[in-house]
Amino acid sequence: MTAVMPARTTPDQGNVVLRAQGLSKRFGGLLAVQNVSFTQYAGEILAVIGPNGAGKTTLLNLLSGVYRPTSGQLWLLGNDVTGHAMEARCHAGLGRAFQIVRPFPEMTVHENVTVGALFGKRGMNLPQARERAYDLLERTGLAAHADKAAHELTLLQDKRLEVARALATQPQVLLLDEVMAGLRPAEAQEAVALVRSVQESGVSVLFIEHIMPVVRDLADRVVVMDQGQVIAEGTYREVTANPQVVSAYLGTETELHA
Numbered sequence: 001m002t003a004v005m006p007a008r009t010t011p012d013q014g015n016v017v018l019r020a021q022g023l024s025k026r027f028g029g030l031l032a033v034q035n036v037s038f039t040q041y042a043g044e045i046l047a048v049i050g051p052n053g054a055g056k057t058t059l060l061n062l063l064s065g066v067y068r069p070t071s072g073q074l075w076l077l078g079n080d081v082t083g084h085a086m087e088a089r090c091h092a093g094l095g096r097a098f099q100i101v102r103p104f105p106e107m108t109v110h111e112n113v114t115v116g117a118l119f120g121k122r123g124m125n126l127p128q129a130r131e132r133a134y135d136l137l138e139r140t141g142l143a144a145h146a147d148k149a150a151h152e153l154t155l156l157q158d159k160r161l162e163v164a165r166a167l168a169t170q171p172q173v174l175l176l177d178e179v180m181a182g183l184r185p186a187e188a189q190e191a192v193a194l195v196r197s198v199q200e201s202g203v204s205v206l207f208i209e210h211i212m213p214v215v216r217d218l219a220d221r222v223v224v225m226d227q228g229q230v231i232a233e234g235t236y237r238e239v240t241a242n243p244q245v246v247s248a249y250l251g252t253e254t255e256l257h258a
C-alpha cells in the first residue's frame with residue numbers, strides 16, 4: 001500500500017484532550033487491561049496496536065464508557081469522566097465509531113446521521129440536525145447516497161456512514177475501532193484519507209488497527225499493548241524497532257514492518 005498523505009497537522013502538545021491514569025479492567029480472574037496510562041494531545045492521531053487479545057477493545061470500551069474501570073482514572077478535555085456514562089462522555093466531546101457497523105438499516109443514510117446529530121448535541125433542533133447531517137454526508141463522500149436505506153450501502157460506505165454518525169455528535173476526540181477491517185487496500189486508502197480529513201477539521205483521533213500500513217500512514221504516535229499492558233509508546237518507527245514489541249508479535253499473522 002502506498003502512502004498518499006498530505007502534510008500532517010502538528011499536534012498541540014500543550015493541550016491534552018485525553019488522559020488515562022492507571023486504567024485497569026478485570027473480568028473474573030482475567031485482568032484484560034492492566035494499569036494503562038497514556039496522554040493524547042489536541043490534533044493528534046494516536047494508534048493503539050497489539051496482538052489479538054492484548055486488551056485494545058477493552059481499553060476502548062473503558063474510554064467510551066461501555067465499561068467502568070476496575071481501577072484508574074480518565075480525563076476528557078481536563079474533566080474527570082471516570083464515573084460518567086457513555087451518553088455523558090458523548091455530550092462532553094467523545095465520539096465513537098464501531099468495528100461492527102450498526103446503522104439503523106431501514107432508515108436512510110441521511111436519517112441515520114441526523115439521529116447522531118440529535119443525540120450528540122443538546123439543544124440542536126431537527127432542522128439544524130438535518131442540515132448538519134447533509135454537511136457531514138458531503139464531507140464523508142456519501143451525499144449521493146443520502147436517500148438510500150442504510151442496508152443498501154457497501155462495506156466502505158457503511159464505514160463512512162459510521163464515521164459520519166460519530167462526527168454528527170460533534171466530538172473533539174473520535175475513537176475508531178478497526179474501521180479499516182475488511183476493506184480492500186484501495187478502499188483502506190480512501191478510509192485513511194477520510195480519517196486524515198477528520199483530523200484536519202480539528203478532531204483528535206484515537207484508533208485501534210491491525211493493518212500496519214494504515215498505522216504507519218496515519219499515526220502521530222503509537223501505543224502498543226500486550227497482555228493488557230502498555231509495552232511501548234512512540235512513533236511508528238520507534239515502536240516497530242522495539243524488541244519487546246517485535247517479540248509480542250512473533251508468531252502472530254501480523255507483519256509488523258509495513
Ligand SMILES: Nc1ncnc2c1ncn2[C@@H]1O[C@H](COP(=O)(O)OP(=O)(O)OP(=O)(O)O)[C@@H](O)[C@H]1O
Binds near residue numbers: 032052053055059
Ligand atoms: N466481556 C468480557 N468478558 C470476559 N473476558 C473478556 C471480555 N471482553 C474481553 N475479554 C477478554 O479480555 C482479553 C482482551 O480482549 P480484547 O478484546 O480487549 O483484546 P483485543 O486486543 O481487542 O483483541 P483483538 O485484537 O483480537 O480484537 C481477552 O482475553 C478477551 O478474551
